[in-house]
Amino acid sequence: MTSVNTSNLRISADRLWSSLMEMAEIGKTARGGCNRQALTDEDKQGRDLFMAWCDAAGCDISVDTMGNIFARRSGRDAALPAVIAGSHLDTQPTGGKFDGVYGVLAGLEVIRTLNDNKLETEHPVEAVCWTNEEGARFSPAMLGSGVWSGEFSLGYGHNRTNKEGQTVLQELQRIGYLGPAECRSKPLRAAFEVHIEQGPILENAGLQIGVVGGVQAIGWYDLVIEGMPCHAGTTPMEVRRDPVMALYVILDKLYQVADDFKPRARITFGDIRTEPGSRNTVPERVTVTVDMRHPERTQVKYMEQLMREIVRNECGKLRLAGEVREELDSPAISFNDDCIRAVRNAAGALGYSNMQMVSGAGHDSVYVSRVAPTSMIFIPCEGGLSHNEAENARKEDLEAGCNVLLHAMLEMAAQ
Numbered sequence: 001m002t003s004v005n006t007s008n009l010r011i012s013a014d015r016l017w018s019s020l021m022e023m024a025e026i027g028k029t030a031r032g033g034c035n036r037q038a039l040t041d042e043d044k045q046g047r048d049l050f051m052a053w054c055d056a057a058g059c060d061i062s063v064d065t066m067g068n069i070f071a072r073r074s075g076r077d078a079a080l081p082a083v084i085a086g087s088h089l090d091t092q093p094t095g096g097k098f099d100g101v102y103g104v105l106a107g108l109e110v111i112r113t114l115n116d117n118k119l120e121t122e123h124p125v126e127a128v129c130w131t132n133e134e135g136a137r138f139s140p141a142m143l144g145s146g147v148w149s150g151e152f153s154l155g156y157g158h159n160r161t162n163k164e165g166q167t168v169l170q171e172l173q174r175i176g177y178l179g180p181a182e183c184r185s186k187p188l189r190a191a192f193e194v195h196i197e198q199g200p201i202l203e204n205a206g207l208q209i210g211v212v213g214g215v216q217a218i219g220w221y222d223l224v225i226e227g228m229p230c231h232a233g234t235t236p237m238e239v240r241r242d243p244v245m246a247l248y249v250i251l252d253k254l255y256q257v258a259d260d261f262k263p264r265a266r267i268t269f270g271d272i273r274t275e276p277g278s279r280n281t282v283p284e285r286v287t288v289t290v291d292m293r294h295p296e297r298t299q300v301k302y303m304e305q306l307m308r309e310i311v312r313n314e315c316g317k318l319r320l321a322g323e324v325r326e327e328l329d330s331p332a333i334s335f336n337d338d339c340i341r342a343v344r345n346a347a348g349a350l351g352y353s354n355m356q357m358v359s360g361a362g363h364d365s366v367y368v369s370r371v372a373p374t375s376m377i378f379i380p381c382e383g384g385l386s387h388n389e390a391e392n393a394r395k396e397d398l399e400a401g402c403n404v405l406l407h408a409m410l411e412m413a414a415q
């Protein structure tokens, strides 16, 4: 790194904001959110736009076999491991303008700022877009970063299939993002991710920056209960083997489990589907997605055991077949002390109020931290809302988070 004093370096808040708003036009929903689910045409359009911007910024771009995009700005010594800033462009079906996108475009903004100032870093710097972080269209979440870090095999990642029967591989091919590069981790100097998704914590504390020390544990399951389809009119209630009759008791008991372990336990049933899904046929099958979270993995596993017992008992009473299939087991993780310190140093040097915190949401950094020194940076979002079309963040907070990202990356890229 030329011995330039970078302490006064700042990103361009206007350019970051306009890039975010231009990206938000892709997959825009009537209620002001974004629907750019992984590997859809909208995701392709967003990826194409990001690639064009990275090309214009003079980056060398590579795409791997999971569609992860790496936009690299050379450092003085190409042999040195890169410092990356990554996140995701895919959204929830009723997602917002900032979840994930902010982290990807903030990485690009760092590169644009280094270009503006003709700053040479020792280590290369990369902006990264990970595939299918949300796990909304293809389960599980954090799939692209999970394959890259070795958590999942490439075959597992490629064969994940959505409700419509499409596989990740087919959709990568269809949108032209089955890249040539091997999806495999490489040594990194450091990895950072800036994000809005931390609930109401920072807003309630009146603080600008979250210095993220780790991420809580996540368990994803599919609960499948099978009974006997029959006529809604001719079949007496007492002879039915109706999976919904068991389900409503099971859900009530599981909400009680969440209450027993409050305030830190989280249990969510985001998708409840009956088959054949006809109003006048008692369902044959009901499938429920279950998302369990807690700061300690042992607690998630304990809640999972309770769920298995409840399902076994309630299904047995009604002669139904009940099954709990695990989809994701993401343990609580702690980030790297040097990276955490770099984030805290940057926030302090820039004069931003800050606190250390643990992430309630999962992020690609969970898996990246398996193979590289990692930390995250949080900024407040309005009402703590994300995974909602009303998701909103203030321009000055987006600017603050990106400035912290810039200086944390410089601290790690200079050495």
Ligand code: HGY
Pocket (backbone or CB within 6 Å): 133, 134, 135, 141, 197, 360, 361, 362, 363
């Ligand atoms: O589910 C999560 O925590 C993240 O938003 N994908």
Ligand code: MN
Pocket (backbone or CB within 6 Å): 088, 099, 100, 133, 195, 197, 362, 363
């Ligand atoms: Mn996210």
Ligand code: MN
Pocket (backbone or CB within 6 Å): 099, 134, 197, 361, 386, 387
């Ligand atoms: Mn999210």
